[in-house]
Amino acid sequence: MADLVSDRGSAAGDAAQARADTAWDQSPSDDEVIVRADSSGVILFVSPACRRLGYEPEDLVGRLGVELVHPDDRERFLRNTASLFETTPSQRPAYRVHRYRRGDGVFVWLPGNPIVLPGPDGRKTELINILRPIRDWA
Numbered sequence: 001m002a003d004l005v006s007d008r009g010s011a012a013g014d015a016a017q018a019r020a021d022t023a024w025d026q027s028p029s030d031d032e033v034i035v036r037a038d039s040s041g042v043i044l045f046v047s048p049a050c051r052r053l054g055y056e057p058e059d060l061v062g063r064l065g066v067e068l069v070h071p072d073d074r075e076r077f078l079r080n081t082a083s084l085f086e087t088t089p090s091q092r093p094a095y096r097v098h099r100y101r102r103g104d105g106v107f108v109w110l111p112g113n114p115i116v117l118p119g120p121d122g123r124k125t126e127l128i129n130i131l132r133p134i135r136d137w138a
Contacts (some may be wrong), residue, residue, distance in 0.1 A: 030049050030052070031049060031052060031132065031133055032047075032049055032130050032131065032132050033046065033047055033049045033050050033052070033053065033110070033130070033131040034046070034047040034049070034128065034129070034130050034131075035047075035060075035065065035128070035129045035130075035131065036117075036126060036127070036128050036129075037065055037126065037127055037129070038125065038126050039085050039124065039125055039126065039127075040064075041064045041065050041066055041078075041081060042062065042063070042064060042065075043060050043061050043062065043063055043064070043065055044061065044126065045057075045061065046060045046061060052133075053100070053102045053103060053108070054102045054103020054104050055102075055103050059103075065077075065081075066078060066081075068100045068101050069098050069099065069100060069101075070098065070099035070100070070101070070107050072099075073098040073099050076098070077098050080096060081114075081127075084114055084116050084124070084127060085116065085124050096111055096112050096113060096114070097109055097110070097111040097112075097134070098110065098112075100131070108133065108134075109133075109134045110131040110132065110133060110134070111131070111132060111134065112129040112130060112131045112132075113129070113130060114127040114128065114129040115127060115128045115129075
């Protein structure tokens with residue numbers, strides 16, 4: 001089990017880790033890329049399955065996730081992500097499929113279903129997303 005939450009030991013951190021554990025448990029496939037990002041979109045963790053996209057995890061950690069999104073999908077991607085962190089609950093965007101650039105420059109469609117994680121003070125600070133290929137990676 002990956003330790004995906006940095007503030008374990010606090011009630012909010014333990015709850016966030018429990019949700020992250022659930023996401024990890026629901027992603028047994030090597031085809032599913034797990035990404036943890038902060039509220040500004042910086043990638044904090046990515047699972048080794050990112051190698052199927054032509055990246056090493058260390059290539060992606062520290063980068064903005066939107067950099068990997070197709071230019072035509074970026075506005076919707078940013079709107080969808082921002083809506084997750086709104087203080088007032090809003091209807092979750094139903095269309096969470098975006099084109100992501102592989103390491104070789106080819107774009108592939110990957111649907112996701114992010115889960116927002118609270119920080120120690122209970123505010124929404126990070127998200128976990130599991131990206132699953134629609135078709136074969138090739």
